[in-house]
Amino acid sequence: MIPHSKHNRPIQIEFVALLAAFALFLSTVEYLIPKPLPFMRIGLANLPLIIGLGLLNDREYLLLAFLKVLGQGLVTGSLFSYIILFSFGGTVSSAFIMYVLYKYGRTWISLIGVSVAGAMASNITQLQLSRLILFGDAARLIAPPFLVVGLITSIILGIFAEQFVSRSTWYQSQLEGNT
């Protein structure tokens, strides 16, 4: 069922580029939305990562994750500050968790579960990083609201991704073109 193919590499790279551009755009949209706390994010830019799960192989997926960090850094202007560490840590851990869950658990986990697990991995990694780098032990005080927001937005994103994957003719055609 996982439609990875080794035959048409150029097309796969185009997927990565397309999804990375999508992530860049969604980072911009997310940056526009006011937030009560700087670390509370909706995680819109994770959408391409969730959608890309079914289309990309592991190396392409890793590349997409790096491009997402890069795009986010460019948009928020944090590319050359230590903030990028948070973005990087969160994205890499969530990408790893989501990829593993999707690959080995897709018979019993839908994209909603994948999205929630990815958001949790990302949030916990960022909290640990903020404990080490920024706030020390006080980081645990921002943990509950941070995690609750992550849970809610990731469920919504997961539902959206699930709907998108099952209804999008573009996605279906890419799947078929791939196999």
Added chain:
Amino acid sequence: MKRNRLGDSAIIIVAVVIIALSLGTYANFSGEPQVHVRTDNGEFIYDLSVDTFATFAGPVGDTTIEIHEGKVHVHDSDCRNKVCISAGWVSRPGDWIICLPNNVFVLIEGSIQNNEGGVDDTAF
């Protein structure tokens, strides 16, 4: 599209449990403002609601702080410029008074519920 939500529910339950555990960290956080005093001889903690005097020895002499009606100030200090004394009374969490010559650092820590400060510039 086959959808089996068993794994989803499991993951969401795990997430909720993690959140509940993280909420537990609020339990030992009283929110009562405390006065932390860092000196050469270590750190001392006082309750902001208990009126008291306290004297700390430093490199140039003694520094005395007074806590009165939920506010704290430096009552007397042996330093040269007396900047710490002119700093006056402070009462809100996050406020501080420093006596640099005598190496005494007075900081109020605690909940910021009563703080009327708003969102700062970078936290938009």
